[in-house]
Amino acid sequence: MKARKFFVLSGEHPELGRDEVAAIAKAYDPRSQFESEHRLLLANTSASLEKIVRRASFVRAAGEVAGTFESIPDGSFPIPRPHTFACKAVNLSSNPVDTRALEREAGALFAKRWNSKVALSNPNLVLYLIITDTARYLGYSPPMAVPPRPNKPYKHPHELSWKLARCMVNLSGVMEGQTLCDPFCGTGTILLEGESMGIGSVGIDLDMRMCRISERNMARNSYEPRIINSSFDYVRKIEERIDAVVTDLPYGTASRSSHPPKKLLRDLLLVVPSKKRLVLVYKKGLGIEDLDWSKKYEIFRHKSLTRVVVVR
Ligand SMILES: C[S@@+](CC[C@H](N)C(=O)[O-])C[C@H]1O[C@@H](n2cnc3c(N)ncnc32)[C@H](O)[C@@H]1O
Known part of the structure; x- marks a missing residue:
């Protein structure tokens, strides 16, 4: 099933990062569609989120998009209720945002609504509050394991990163x-x-x-x-x-x-x-x-x- 997914790209090479995620998603679902803003890629794709995250080099955070909100996410959102969760606010806009305050407010709101606990280590779900110059997105993601890096004991000065x-x-x-x-x-x-x-x-x-x-x-x-x-x-x-x-x-x-x-x-x-x-x-x-x-x-x-x- 197609779902809207978000990818926060690392600041290193946002353009490469965006096209990398798009190429992976298209390899698994050629009908994937994308919208992007500075350091944020939104993808309508049936490609697996975990697969994309495990492959991509320049993704900082990723998950499903639950909706948009105005100042705090006080509407109803299609998010599975977790036992424990953490809130992470990401400011990609050109204006300063008090991300800590936003995380605290959203944490208190969802803890009450779900009767769940905020847990900063090993939460069952991470709620993302992503602020861009045009919108505020609420996203979520289960914990995703980072694949182990290959060993490379033998090196040379001309090698690529x-x-x-x-x-x-x-x-x-x-x-x-x-x-x-x-x-x-x-x-x-x-x-x-x-x-x-x-x-x-x-x-x-x-x-x-x-x-x-x-x-x-x-x-x-x-x-x-x-x-x-x-x-x-x-x-x-x-x-x-x-x-x-x-x-x-x-x-x-x-x-x-x-x-x-x-x-x-x-x-x-x-x-x-x-x-x-x-x-x-x-x-x-x-x-x-x-x-x-x-x-x-x-x-x-x-x-x-x-x-x-x-x-x-
Ligand atoms: C920039 S290095 C590749 C570095 C590699 N990406 C890495 O991370 O280690 C280019 C390589 O091309 C090889 N090379 C030079 N001329 C070649 C040729 N005509 N055919 C095949 N390899 C060649 C060199 O021996 C060198 O190892």
């Missing part, structure tokens, strides 16, 4: 049981994130040392290491077995590059069949900014590194 890697896997729309390929896999960050979400993965890297690192990182998590020591164009040989390509192009300094980045990218675009989803990240300023992408995001790391994530 797990959050960005995970977000890129999600932007590709791959689902459990499907397979992604990272043809510049390095230490295997993208492969690990995919596997931790039940997505099969194949890694390719020209550098044997990087292949070994990826293999060991995969093995440490008991994921089947399918790492091929080859150039990226090996993708052609396995295109029937993969559903998406998600990758991080070498950019010359800390990461070895076999060809100039522009040639590498153009050749990669030739070997990845156009019907396969392609998500890649590269360092801004490699002279490959002129291509057309369906989506493009810039991520500033420091003054000499801005990353560009693109989706084809």
Whole structure:
């Protein structure tokens, strides 16, 4: 059944976070519909809330939308009565709001209405009071377990952050049981994130040392290491077995590059069949900014590194 769900996005990359959640929801329910405001995404979707939350990298809070309210939530709302609950007010508006006072007022009101207790640790339900510039939403959520992170004992300076890697896997729309390929896999960050979400993965890297690192990182998590020591164009040989390509192009300094980045990218675009989803990240300023992408995001790391994530 479709229900209206809310997602409060982290302040890090609200645009990426919004599109990440939308891509996950659409993978499970292609008819999902969305509305968004600054750092808040509302989704009409039958995709499971828990599944989206377990996958998404940039979600701070999420739940079902019960309705809207004016100053305090004193109407009637379709919320299952919990034994214990906590109130959490989130101010996403451009005005100051006394969130503590709002939490206290709503806590007292619902405790009386439900004959339930407010419990700050391990509540059965969290009531969310979300304030934006246009509305005040009342939402709720049962406790949701955070999945354990994959272990990554073997590292390298050129590795991607797990959050960005995970977000890129999600932007590709791959689902459990499907397979992604990272043809510049390095230490295997993208492969690990995919596997931790039940997505099969194949890694390719020209550098044997990087292949070994990826293999060991995969093995440490008991994921089947399918790492091929080859150039990226090996993708052609396995295109029937993969559903998406998600990758991080070498950019010359800390990461070895076999060809100039522009040639590498153009050749990669030739070997990845156009019907396969392609998500890649590269360092801004490699002279490959002129291509057309369906989506493009810039991520500033420091003054000499801005990353560009693109989706084809
Ligand atoms: C930016 S790093 C990838 C880092 C990886 N995302 C991680 O988190 O560890 C790029 C990788 O591409 C590999 N590489 C360079 N040229 C290649 C080629 N022609 N084919 C395949 N891999 C290549 C390098 O050895 C390097 O490990």
